[in-house]
Structure formats: C-alpha cells, structure tokens
Amino acid sequence: MPSQASAGARRLSHPSPHRLAWGFALGLSLTAGAAGQAPSDPPSRPRAYATSAASQVTLPTGTPLTLELLTPVHTRINAPGDEVVAQLKESVRLADGSLVIPRGTEVRGTIAAVNPAKLPQRAARLQMVFDTLVTDLGHQQMAAVVVSIDDIGNEARLRADQNGVVSGGRSGRRTVQNAISGGWLGSIGAGAIVLGGGGGAAAAGTLGGGAAGGVLLTRGNDIRLPQGAIVRLTLVKPATIAL
Numbered sequence: 001m002p003s004q005a006s007a008g009a010r011r012l013s014h015p016s017p018h019r020l021a022w023g024f025a026l027g028l029s030l031t032a033g034a035a036g037q038a039p040s041d042p043p044s045r046p047r048a049y050a051t052s053a054a055s056q057v058t059l060p061t062g063t064p065l066t067l068e069l070l071t072p073v074h075t076r077i078n079a080p081g082d083e084v085v086a087q088l089k090e091s092v093r094l095a096d097g098s099l100v101i102p103r104g105t106e107v108r109g110t111i112a113a114v115n116p117a118k119l120p121q122r123a124a125r126l127q128m129v130f131d132t133l134v135t136d137l138g139h140q141q142m143a144a145v146v147v148s149i150d151d152i153g154n155e156a157r158l159r160a161d162q163n164g165v166v167s168g169g170r171s172g173r174r175t176v177q178n179a180i181s182g183g184w185l186g187s188i189g190a191g192a193i194v195l196g197g198g199g200g201a202a203a204a205g206t207l208g209g210g211a212a213g214g215v216l217l218t219r220g221n222d223i224r225l226p227q228g229a230i231v232r233l234t235l236v237k238p239a240t241i242a243l
Contacts, residue, residue: 007105057100058240059092065144065233066090067107069129073169073225075124076116084109084128086231100241106134116222123220124168130233133241143240147232153224168221 067086085108092101109130117124126149133140146164150157158166225231 020198027114032036055243058238063235067231070228075114075223108132117220121220124222127165137242143237144233144235147234150230154221168223
C-alpha cells in the first residue's frame, strides 16, 4: 500500500487543472498591478508645463484694452487698496487679426488713490491700476494706464491724465440751482435793507452774495461707476502673453 508521502509527491508533480488555472490568473493579476505602477504613467496631480517661446505673443506699447467693470466703484465708499475686477469687453488681436486675448478674459486691478468730492466745488479724484490678466495659463502681468472712464452715474466720459487719474468734475446744474436759491434768499435780505433805510452797495452786495453762496454750497461730483461701466486702458510697456 503506497505511503501518504508518496501520494503527496505525486500530487505536487502533477497539479490538478484547477490549481493551474488559479495560478495563471494570479500571475496575470500581479503583472497588471506592476504595469499600473509603471513610472511612465502621469502623476495624480496636474503637471506644470513650461511655456515655450513659440507660444508667446508680445503686445506693443500703446495697445488699447476696453474693460467692463464687474466690481462697482464709488469715490465715497471705496478706499486705496480695494480690488477691482473687470473683464475684456472686446477681444485683443494683432495687426493681422490673430486673436491674443479673447473677450470676457478677467482683468484685475486695485484702487491706487481716491478722494471724495468736497466743498466748495472740489471734484472727486480716482486712480485705478489694472495689472493682471487671468487666463487658462494663470495670472499674467501687464502694465497699463487708464485713458478714460464712462461715469454712468453722472452721464459723462471722464478723461484721465498721464498718470491715469480721473476727476469727477463740477456740477453746473447744482451750482445754478444753489445760486438761484441763494439769490432768492439774498433778494429777501436786500428788500429788508432797502425798507430799513439801507440801499446801494449794501443791497447789491446782498444780491451778489446769493450767487457766490450757490458756488460755495455746491460740492464737486463724486465718481459713481456701477457694474458694467466702461474703462479704457492702454499698455505703457510691451506685454508678453502666453497662449
């Protein structure tokens, strides 16, 4: 009668079909796992691709940009350092028509200086600096200056100086209204002077004081820029844009 040891040796030397199939499946699984960990596979986090020189375009100095404000601005509310967000209202193209920056691209800036309107007739002043384009390739820097702003609140286009500072200007309508009111009050005072025995220079001074008082009582215009207000810029340095 064969021993148990010899029977076991026969089973090892002649494995059953079931054992062969199980071993083959295990080998395939291990091979697939090793292939999944191959170093040639992309990493789990996005790669940072370097921008080649061929995918860059330089916009020349003087290139115009037309923005549409997304952040409202008011000279009596905002302060220096406040962020201002806008978007391109018109695409920026090269002379041959090639698209460089599409319409709707986000542009960010800050309020560099702001002064609210004051008496008498001191208009508000505002300086905004836009220096960042937000594209699919990240934040890209530019150097631009404000040329003009459409002040919808005062129905006026504000022209900027060479530093990009705009002034709210004066309100002629309010000045006239205050002058009329002041003149009317002054005429009452002049009548009282005449009835009281005064006249001549005293009455004339009182009448003239009404018009002057109207000017003194009139504050300059504040700048009110709602969402959608148009801001026009121009590049003061060449801007290299990655595409």
